[in-house]
Amino acid sequence: MKTIKFLSVLAIATLITARLLAQEQLVVPLSDPGKPFKLNVGLVDGSITVIGYEGKSIVVEGQLDDRHRDRDKEKDKVSGMHRLNSNGMDISAQENNNQVTVHSSMGKQVNLTIKVPKTTSTFKISTVNGGDITGSNLDGELEVSNVNGSIKLTDISGSVVATTVNGPVIVTFKSIDPKAAMAFSTLNGKIDVTFPASLKANVKLKSDRGDIFTDFDVSTEQQKPNVTRTNKDGMYGLKVDEWVYGKIAGGGPEVMMKTTFGAVYIRKAK
Incomplete structure (x- = not known):
């Protein structure tokens, strides 16, 4: 070594x-x-x-x-x-x-x-405070995490798992691993991912306080929301957790995108 x-x-x-x-x-x-x-x-x-x-x-x-x-x-x-x-x-x-x-x-x-x-x-690749993570012209399997900053990846070939808390997640692919599942998540910020037009995927999408946009043809599936009820010390709670599920080009590996305060964009490369 x-x-x-x-x-x-x-x-x-x-x-x-x-x-x-x-x-x-x-x-x-x-x-x-x-x-x-x-x-x-x-x-x-x-x-x-x-x-x-x-x-x-x-x-x-x-x-x-x-x-x-x-x-x-x-x-x-x-x-x-x-x-x-x-x-x-x-x-x-x-x-x-x-x-x-x-x-x-x-x-x-x-x-x-x-x-x-x-x-x-x-x-x-990971950092916690006071900085952003950027990557370009990379090929392979990427696992990227941040806490107080953005993630921006461009000209990527392969697969990505990217998560942050305070900041957007922006990814542009040149090509993808057709067998790899991927995930993109943040709490405060948008998720904006551009895929090749040949993408085949099962998508699992959620934005609690924003909208979801795409220019792919997505065949959506009806799913019952996950309802959680709690009762503790006389305090009653009700939580409804609802995702959007769908298939692109007949389906494939799962692509998950989740944010709380922001929009989700699934773009098709031109």
């Missing part, structure tokens, strides 16, 4: 976590270039961008968020003192038999841009 980390000034040992003062680049060679790989990227604070390119290695670029630096400058103005040290960032990458894990230390808001070979592969 190779562990690669950003270094600054002095490298005491290869496993030392280094500090970055500005944007830097890290090249992660794959054990078996040209073969499928697995990429796992997880942040607590920051944005993640993953881009497919014509190369054989995974290239990671990291940059401290501008808002973080602005806050530090403001603190210096308030205190009337000047800073002698610079706040760096700690980013590391581990590669083992074409499985690559990239992560950053907690406490700093970091924006990552990662270039990956255009090979059918597996991607697991």
